[in-house]
Each structure stands twice: as C-alpha cells, then as structure tokens.
Amino acid sequence: MTRFALPLVAGLLCCTALTNAAFAAKDLVVGVPDNLTTLDPADVNDTLSQSATRTMLQGLFAFDKEMKLIPQLAESFTVNDTATEYTYKLRKGVTFHDGTPFNAQAVKINFDRLSNPANKLKRQSLLAMLAETVVVDDTTITLKLAQPFGALNNNLAHPGAMIHSPKALETYGKEIGRHPVGTGPFKFVSWQADTMVATKNTNYWKPGLPKVDSVTFRSVPENGSRIAMLQTNEAQFVYPLPSEMVPMVEKNPALSIINAPSIIARYVAMNTMKKPFNDVRVRQALNYAIDKNAWTKIVYRGFAGPLPSPLPPKLGFHVPQAEQYTVDLAKAKALLAEAGYPNGFEAEMFGRNNTNFIRGMQFVQQQLSQIGVKITVTPLEAGVETARVWGVEKPEDATVQMQYGGWSASTGDADWGLRPLLWGKGFPPKFFNVAYYKNETVDAAIETGIATADTAKRAEAYRVAQEQIWKDAPWLFLGVENLLAAQVKNLTGLNQVADGGLQIEEADIQ
C-alpha cells in the first residue's frame, strides 16, 4: 500500500504547485485524438505530429493559414533559368533553443541528412533531387539539384524540411525524435506517453510572439472525453469534433465551433473489373439511387458539402460537372433493368471500422436497398484493410467489390487528387486505385498534367479527366466533409488549415 501511496501524495503536492502556477500563466492545452509518433519532422507522416513539431521547429519556407507559401527562415531566393540551382539568403540573428546560431551550415547539415537515403527518413523524397548543398557564406546557401524541379520552395515549406539544431542532431543522434531543438516560438519541455509540453521561447525572433506561455498536446482517444475536457476548460482547443457532438458544444455559451470546408473527398469506389460493377449503367444507377443531401444530413448532420466532380471544390483545377447525379429512383431502376438486374443484386462493401465510416456505410446500404441492391457492410480494422485492399498484388486477386473511402490530397494539387486514385497504372499495391478504373482518355490527361508546368495546359487536361471520370462513375460521389473543431471563446489566433494541420504561433488566451 505505502508503495503506491507515496506517488499519490507526491502527485497531490505536485498538483497544488501546478494549479497555483496556472493562475498566473496562459497555458494552452490542445486535445487531439491520437498519440504523437515522433517529433522528428523528417521522419513523420501524420498531420498531428507535424502540427506538434511546427510549434518548435521551422523551415526556410512555410504555409500561411490560407495555405499560401511564405518565407520563414529564408529571406529571399534566386533560381537559375533551368531550375537546377537555388540560392537562399537566410534570416540573420536567429538562434536555436540551445543557443546555437542559425546559419547556412545548420541548413546544410539538415538538408544533407534528409536527402541521404541511408538515413531512411520517411520524408526523404522531399529532397531526393538534391545533388549538393554549398555554404556560400554564413547567411547564404546554394542548393544544386540533380534534375530540374520548379516547386522546390513548396517542398521546403513542408514540415519534413524543417531545421533541427545541428548541435542537437549530434548530441541525440537517433533519439532526436524525443529531443527536438529548433528556432520556433516554443521550446520542447517533455513528452510522456500521451502528453507533450512545450514552453514559450522568450528569445523568439518574431517580436511579441508567442503570446501564450506554454502549449500542451494531450491525446484523448475517446470523443466524449475530449469534448468533456473542453467543457471543463481542461483544454482550450479540441479536434476533431464529431458532428453529432455539435449540439452539445453549441449549448455551452463559453465554447465556439470551427467549421471550415476541407479537401477530404468521400466516395464509394466500385471495382470496375468485377461484375456487376463492370457495367457503367450499374454504376450510374447506384449514383442515382443516393440522396446526397440526406447523406450530408445523416452522416455529418449537415457539416459537409457536395462533391460535384471527382475533385473536391477546394482543390486546384476543380471543374463542377454540368449533369449531376441527383436522386432519381425510377431512373436508377430503369438503368439497372437495362443492365440486366431488374431485381437488383447483392454485394459487399468494405470500409474502416470507425464511427463515421460505419454510419456512412449504413446510410449507403439503406439507400441502395430502395432499388433492390442488398449490401453487406464489412468494417475493416486498419491493418486488415491494408492486407485485404491495399496490399493485393494482382487485380484478379482483389476481393473488394465496394470500398467506402476518403482522400485528402495533401499537396493541395489536382495531380495528387486523381493520380493515386483513378490512374490506370495506379492499381494496388502501387497506388490506391481500388476501383481498378482504367480509361485511356483519363490516363493520358493525368500524364499530361504532371508532365507540364503550363497552367492552361494542366487545367485543360484535368477538365477532360474529370468529365470522363464523372461519366464513367467508378465511384459513388458522396460529398466533402467539413473540418470541425471546438474551442473556448477566449482563445484567438489558433488556425486549422484545410489539410487538418494546426498553426499555434499566434494563439492567445484573453
């Protein structure tokens, strides 16, 4: 008994100390659904860990809250005509949290580390084209590329290319992911199991920032518990906010809801190589059977928008299609009869086993039952999904008939919204074309789109692709969900970007 009574008492004392301090300080707690994986951004692929590292580390460039490219640790740049040599002027007078000065040498060490495949960093591809980094002087650095690359600054704005203190890299080696040291507005304090704490960087190079004294990321997997934290002011910002909990937050005058359109498309992919989905009339019929407004209302309680084209409206080169699949059961039944299924058919639908997916799948199941199509819903746990859907080697071996899915094109560009999903050469396991959709027009358009930097040509290519895909209907086009988060009303300056990432630098608690 005494053995664990002691820590209890210690914890109690500790708590009193903490609450006393809390009155004076502005401490921001952010409630998030999952644990962070690592705090080395070069080795991270989840938005959540990226958001956490962004409080402490910075790159040469960054995105603002509208996802526009802005310089951060770089002041200016020049590039040669062939886009193979970039020279950056760096910001002066910036120091890392450990006192090491930020300079060209520090950038070189970081970029060489990231670009070297032997380091096996998950974000190596960001700088894979880098041939050589040259330190010109303390505040000037030149990057020489192996092949032309026009969008290097975009890549440098990705969290994966943020700069660690070279001293920290040397000291901690493989453990750098537990000891991030950067130039950002907050300094790393601790990361225990599910809680990461960072404190105000008093020497931050932007005057007047940050305004809060500390920021804490706490992972709270259960939705109800996370929202409860907000209600009791144990957290000031929580995300995601499940749509069914919106009324509860609305009831509380001290809380407000952040509701913004996202770039997350929701759809059901149909395996176009399998009967009966190999018949375009069947796929169109199913699209006509679904009431998209009801989907928005039932699955997201209204917090979602339409998907009037294969690309969501917020993505570049989106073209809304003229003829929409508005619900029309008679037409759906006629199309089914024409295709030889007057009495419908049976099929299985896969999807992830979380609440939203299950709710969406049940909705589609119910809607399709109106035209005699009987769906068996099979929720799959993440690991099982990789085995049954994404890891399948040959299209003939695929067992998937329908897949309730979603996609967020993390680069914000049309290419990444189509190529992984609907390109004829992108069948699993290579990419995620689980509709096994292959159309020559579409393939050609997608390939034209990546091969050129000419905006007009790209727009035309993606217009053609969207039109063809819409007609072929390899998906049931459901909608685009909104990003929902909740916060206390006296919190300002905390932004959630369309890709789901958080920006905390300017956050303040009034």
Next chain:
Amino acid sequence: MLKYLVGRIAGIIPVLLVISVFVFGFVHLLPGDPARLVAGSDASPSDIALVRQDLGLDQPLWVQYGRFLSNAVQGEFGRSMKTKRKVSEEIGSRFLPTLYLTGAAMAWATLAGLLIGVASATKRGRWPDHVGMFVAVSGIAFPSFWLGLLMIDLFSVQLRWLPTSGYGTWQHFVMPSLTLGLGVAAVMARFTRSAFIDIAREDYVRTARAKGVPSRLVVWKHTLRNAMIPIITMVGLQFGFLLGGSIVVETVFSWPGLGRLLVDSVSYRDYTVIQAEILLFSLEFILINLLVDVLYALANPEIRYS
C-alpha cells in the same frame, strides 16, 4: 519450501517459451503489413520496401523468431516499429501508471468486497445479505465504457468535482479506479461471503462458538483468518487480470497505461511492442500466481509443499 520455490521458478521457463511461440505466431497471423502501416498512407512501393528492410521483416520467419528470442533472453526487445523508440522505454513509461491504477482499484475493491462479503455472510438470509449481494452484483453488470462516460458527464462536466481524464493527481485516480474496481469488488464480496459461510461450518469454529467465545471474536479471529487463503488467491488472480491494463478504462479516461499502448500497437501492427508487452503480461501473471502460492504457505503453515 526452498526446493519447491526453485522447482516452481524453473517451471516458468517452458511456459514462457510456449508463450513466446504463441505470441510470435499471433502477431504474424494478424492480417496487415507493418511496413505498409508504418510507411504511411501515401507511401510508394519502394518506400515500403525500404521500411520492410529496415524493420527486418524481409528475413525468413525463423530468423525473426530467433532474433526475438535471443533479444528477449537479454531483456531487450529492440525498437518500436512505429515510434523507433526503445521498446523497454516505451513500456517502461507506461508501466507505472497502470500499476498505480491497478493498485488503487484493487485496494478499494478488496476492502469494500471484504466488508460487504463479511456483512452478508454474518447476516446470511437477512436483508443486509440481500442488499449487499445485490449492490455487489450490480457492480459487475455495468458495461464499463458506458459507466465511465456517464461518470465523466456527471462528476466532471455537470458538477466540476473531478478532472475528466488524464493522469497526475489523486483526483485523476478517482473515476478510473472506481470503474475498474467495480467488477473486482463484486467478485470479492461474493467470494468472501461463500468462503466465510464454508468456514463457519468447520468444526473448530463451531467448537469456538460452543465454548462461548464472543461471536465478533469468532468472526474476526477464527473465521477471517482461515477464509484469508481463498481470498488471497482471488486477490492475486484479479490483480493479474487488471495488470494487463484495462483497455476500455484506459481509453475512456485517456490513462497513459499499458492497455492503450497495446491497442495502439495492435492497430499499427507494431510487432516488437506487442510481443514484449504480452510476454510481460504473462510473466506478471505467472509471478503473481507464484506469489499467491507462497502466501498460502505463510497464511496457513499446515500447507506443506513437497
């Protein structure tokens, strides 16, 4: 006694070996490719191949098992596939929270269970017995995640008495340990009651009563002491079960313990962490059983081990 102990400890080794094979087979039977899950949702096939090689998953199974076993013998389990942190650190940081929570839950549950059990047994067939048993059994009948969420709504959101979730102060312990201990308290109460009733019929207790020993003394001195043996077994068993970390309670109250780690690592197919964790649970369970047997001998010197 010493010989018995040595024999028992030696007997643990084959059981652990079988478990290691079990665990290894189990993680590899789980559908899903850790390399793909670790590499992330938009990784290219070559990225995945790189990760697979990095994690040693391209080796034949028996090589992988051999490495796991030789590492395990040295008490080293490699690095987590997901976080690249040492497995020993990953588990180490979550062991204490689970241990404290288990301790707190067991402490109140055993105490409450004993009290209700004794009260019920001594007033057998009368209303304290019925009420006591009804209350105790009600404790088992709640789905724990529901109870947990209801308590958060009531005590944290409505009344503002307790923090919603997390780990740190004694207030944080109240709701999780209550939820976790409820089932144990019920089992203990019921068990104590029947152990008590059994013992009260034994000859020496009857003799004591017949000799005119005051009934309170009979209860506390003669009966309780002898009822202790089966009760210790039960406490040990329950403790073993709880130490596995309650997945449900730890999730509802975001307790940074082993149960949540296990769920996370199963969903990431983090083989190294799953294997190490299950081996640890099994070892704990076996050691507790051993400890219970030793306590037996101490509580009742008549039990001799040969």
Next chain:
Amino acid sequence: MSTTAPAVTATDTIRSPLAEFWRKFLRRRSAVVAGLCLLLLALAAAAAPWIAPYDPAGFDYDRVLEGPSWAHWAGTDSYGRDIFSRILWGARISLSVGLLSVMLGGIVGIALGLVSGFRGGFIDSLIMRLCDVLLAFPGILLAIGIVAILGPGIENVIYAVAIFSIPVFARLVRGSTLSLKQAVYVDAARAIGVRDRMLMLRHILPGTLPSVIVYVSMRIGTSILTAASLSFIGLGAQPPSPEWGAMLADGRSYIGVASHVTFYPGLAIFITVLAFNLLGDGLRDALDPKLR
C-alpha cells in the same frame, strides 16, 4: 417410512434431489425473480418479429434522435430507427452471443478438464500448462486477435469469447474430477469393469455439473459484457445489427445530447447481466450440498 426409525417424523420425508433443489432454489427470492426476468426476455426475443412495433432496420430520417414517446417507447436513434424494437431484436443476438459462446467454451473446457483430471500424468500437466498459457494471455487481447484474424462479425465474437472461457472451465472440472475419482461409487464401477470412457461420461461428469452450471450462468453475463467491450473498440457486431453492445457503443457520442440512445440498451445489458448473476447465486446455494 420405516418403523425402525421412530425418530424420523412424518414431515421429514426424504426428497428427491430435484425436489430438494427446487425447495432451496425457491427460497432465494432474488434468484427466482431473476430467472423469471430471463424467461420473459427469452420469450420476448423469440417473439420479436411479432411484437416489435417497428422494423429494427427501418430508417426514418424525419424522426432522428427523438426522445421516448407513445409512438416510440424508447425513442429513436440517429437514423430514426425505433430503439425499443431494436432492443427486442437485439435480445436475440445478445442472448445468443452469451449462450453460444459459453456453451462452446464450456464443452471444450469440460472435455479437457475431465480428461486432464481422469488421466493425470503427462496429459494432465500438458493440458494444465496450456490453460496457464491461455489464462496468462490477456482475455480482451485474445479476442482482439481472433477478431482481427477472422474478421469482424458476430460469429467471430462468439468464438473469441468462447476461447477464453475454456481454461476456467477446464480447471473447474479438473478439480471436481480429481475428488470424484476417489469416490466409492466410481471405484465400485471400475471394479465391475466399466470402461474409462463410460466412467468419465456416466459417473464423473454428472458429479461435476453443479459447479459448472453455476459458473455457466455467471459467465453468460460476462460474455455479453465482453461483446459490448469489443463493440466499443470497433471489433464487435456488424452494422446494422442491433446487438446491445453495438447500440450502446454507437450511441455513446450522444450522451449529454440525447441520452436515451444509450440509456435503454445500457439498461437492457445491465438487467440481463444482473439477472444471470443473481440466478447463478441462487443456483449455487441450491446446488451446493454443503449449504443446508
């Protein structure tokens, strides 16, 4: 009554074991009530297609999350489905999960326990070590593993729950087998040349049943709860199945907004598990020869 035993009064008749069981069981009023409750529930489950006022999968998007009313006794859920009807239909699933999983685990466990206790020696220690391994494996993890390997679905939930009932049954039965093996009537049977299999099935098995029956009744409740926990972590019954645990897990986001969505399925689970446990307590008192 024999004239040579004048001490025996007329009321002290020798009852058959069954009558004796009933007499003692009926004295435990809570157990009787629990038993009646369960009987009623089983009847309701069986009659669900006829007595449920609505289709359990019938969506009504105009009546979403309505509180209890005359039209919908327990309100409607987030799809506008009638919760009362779903609970009635769900009783079939939840009770089957409880009964089938325990029966399955019980049969395997009893067989193992009988053989283990009767044969002794190497087989005994092998089986018992295997049980140790199974017991040492955290139960819910085993269930997660089984469901992950076999895929989600109510059948696999039943297997998962069944498997971790096995070792407890095996130990229980082994214990009673060991003591019964020494009993005089078993010795006598063996002496007249009854074969081993016969001995186990006809003479020993019935003797182990009282403790098994008690354990079964309690275990059913646990199984229903385990199925609910599996639903909580997303590995339980498949939608739109009205399994109680799935209803409870699905509705948990509405606590504080529309609490009736979880209240009624939660209550159904609570009452059922409570009833099985009270019944078990009553059976124990009635079946235990030591309790008079």
